[in-house]
Amino acid sequence: MTFARRFSRIVLYALLILLSVSYLLPIYLMLVTGLKPFAEVNLQTMWQLPNRIAFDNFLEAFDKLWPHLRNSLFMVLPAALISSMIGSVNGYIFSKWKFRGADLIFTLILFGMFIPYQSILIPLVQFMQFIHLRGTLPGLILVHIIYGIPITSLIFRNYYAQISTEILEAGRIDGAGLIGLYRWIMFPLSIPGFVVVLIWQFTQAYNDFLFAVILTNTAQWPVTVALNNMAGSQIVQWNVQMAGALLAALPTLLVYILLGRFFVRGLMAGALKG
Amino acid sequence: MSKRLIPALLVCMLLLVACGQAATTQAPVEKTEAPAEETEAPVEETEAPGVQVEVFSWWTGGGEAAGLDEMIKVFGAANADIEFVNSAVAGGAGTNARAVLASRLAAGDPPDSWQAHAGQEIIGTYVAGAQIEPLNDLYESEGWMDVLPDTLIPLISEGDNIYSVPVNIHRANVMWYNPTVVADAGVEIPTTWDEFFTACESIEAADKICLSMGEQWTAMHLMEVVLLGELGADAYNGLWDGTTDWGSDEVTAALETFNEVLGHVNSDASTLTWQDAAQLVANGDAAFNIMGDWVDGYFSGDTTGGNLGLVPGEGYGWAPPPGTDGVFQFLSDSFVLASGAPHPDAALAWLKVCGSKEGQEAFNPVKGSICARTDCDADLFNVYLQSAMEDWATDIVVGSLTHGVTANDSFKDEINTALGLFMGDLDVAAFQEALVAACSSAGPCQ
């Protein structure tokens, strides 16, 4: 290794470390605050380490959040799985079985991705009440699935567009129909696409606050609403709040750490290419 | 492998959905965050569908949530057969809570009872929207007309009908100060705004903030106190019933004063919560803070609950803001009865507790407010609250704008927008013009 090359490596790592540190600053702040007793929480001393580490904040936050963390998982897993399935099937049809007008319909579906959710809350609540699903987890799941359709269909359509049609042709010669082709050929090839879509939908549904606060009651609140509720309008215990935020982020963090490399691979395999 | 994958996935999904449903139906309804209660009294799992009462509020944390828990205990002792469902939703000054409530009402699925500020917030929004029931019978059977102040009843009535049960009273016009900072600067507590500006010069010369303020709603709070101080109680009340002209020279002068006051606040105000702003006084960074008397609970409350644990009168002092001595600018948290409440009888049982001496004595010392009733035991309260109780009984009572008493939602929201724009350009003339427009589009000047 030449000197120049070694030097450029050092610069590279230094740059990356510097960037990592700055990306972690807010996390550091949350962690340190989460470990402080409330009396020590102060804007001027926010960078300082706690004098005494108070894990009780995490315990307190866990106590309050646990039932809602469970709600979140019961909500997010089906929401992410079902909307990925629907997106996959839609993507298959819209990329390989275009009926007349399919592109127009796909475009109209895609437009749904850009609707500002705040503006449709009232009709949404009225409609969910009408079909008796307001205040239930399945209702919230349904809403996440439906508003997930545009992006999941888009990702899968782009993904499938990269898959050679010759392979389908071969399947067709063997007598497979639309469903058979999907089941035996497309679906097994879809795993990288599923990883991308699942991660995306998991994050979206898990971090959602707006739909959850409007569509569920106390018993079904997911963790984001419960977290927000730990603050009163009078005293906000920032230390417990920050501890809670970190706890609430654990499931998504786990997903990213475990599936991060597949995420990039899935993107490479063609999901989300224009 | 792929042969099995699809069915496996499907089964997986179905299971999860089923689990989800099971969890929602089986999980005992979350009791309020009252750990003591949960451990002592296991949730009854009776087969018969128990009677519930669902109460909606924005009391989710701190003293207010603790106070609510106390009141729920009183309720539970008297109504063991009714399950209390606490649907509190947080949000600064109830903002998220209001969106949730509004959408539920729009969907025709109201909670049995909900929290609202006494005054126009209830009259202009929920009474006008035919969402709540009059409570005259309850007032008569419980004899509340005799124990609530006469000045309060008209504010919670429309025509002859009374529509809400006030639980507590807060005072909006209080000027909190740091005795050390004030003494070091060698100033007296100002009683007029001119004295206040003179005092600010000395305080700022000592490198301290004269008046601490927080995010935008605290600016509106400051504005209403300045309007009250400069216009006096009668003209201030006239702003809300159309008898005082928003375009008058008096209002111009008051807004000029407000503009000058803003020149003495901390530069980072928009990034601070009201606690942050109050803390500046407690820490000795600022001399004054004008804020409602929930500040007292924050200053004097127990440090483990996130409060500052100061001694009233030593760590902090209080006085009426300039020009408002002898006037009590109030706000009140109240509960209402929903039209079409799913459990009207249980809701009435809850409202009885809200209006009772026992309920209010349980709630208010913990929340840090005084009782709406005049017969509460003063010994339960700290020295500040005792002084507030005396003032409540003797002062002229006017309502707060920021906290829903004097203006309906639409009018208040228009004022809020005008104020926000003013905070950007500090153009008094444009501000006044916008206020006049707000009064005619949404206020009493229509």
Added chain:
Amino acid sequence: MSAISDRNVPSGLPPSDRSRPHAPRQGRRLAFTIDRILSVLIVLPSILAISIFVYGFIAWSVRVSLSAWTKGLIPNYTYSGLTRYIELLSDRRFGIDMRNTAIFTSLFLVVCLIVGLLLAILLDQRLKGEGFFRSIFLFPMALSFIVTGVAWRWLMNPATGTRISGLNLLFDQLGLDFLISRWHTTPPPWGIAFVVIPAVWQMSGFTMAMYLAGLRGISDDLREAARVDGANEFQLYRYIILPQLQSVTLSAVIVLGHTSLKIFDLIVAISQNDIKLDVPAVYMWRTTFDGSNYSRGAAIGIVMLITVAVLIVPYLISSMRSQEAKL
């Protein structure tokens, strides 16, 4: 759907399978028709759901925006024409909102793309610990703005002097005083530009992952060929690699563009209802739920939607065309 014509054959499947000897023609046709119907049936639920949950609700909003429902909870559907839209034209707050959105969205897109690309190029240098760094940059995406908004409000505290805190305090202690800033309290119109920082912090990891995938898709042969031709690293990226990433950039713009519209929690958490930092989504929320002005709220929503449509429909049409062209 009409009978199958050759034009309607699924993309990629050669229209000539009738020539295959072992497939009896009649049977093929039948199976084909069934599949054709099936293909419509499969997407039908999605179409129905989107019709109701997107277009039905938009129609409702349009109706409300044209009504006189400006006060209270009781719907008042009296037709009042375009009054609400005309009012918005002269609404100072809405003017600020539109300006803020324009600044926020354009800065957010540009900075996010640049930072994402930079991170991706750094990570593409065959490093040790690539996975570690990648996780760090992706991490913020896993967090919800409900509370990171608060952390950022602390970080961007503009106080100076003895009460200096947040990043300013850090800069002060590191001797980087020139970086001390008033952050989002900078006088309008640039205060909103600082709110881009947390937004980029959250979403740049995603852009990085997309660009990284794009970079990995470029064959090593191409790079080697360029190096052999004497291109230095800079030239390699400028002339060979970046042009290959155009489609990635377009996808990223679409994803980020729609995210930037939905960044509502962040603005609320940081701006605390400060009108200097107001955006249409916040105005709509406040005027609807705090001010009970449903009609104005709906009108703001529709204006937002139209703005998005103006920007996004050309993309959708061109991608629709290019899909058709591929047939």
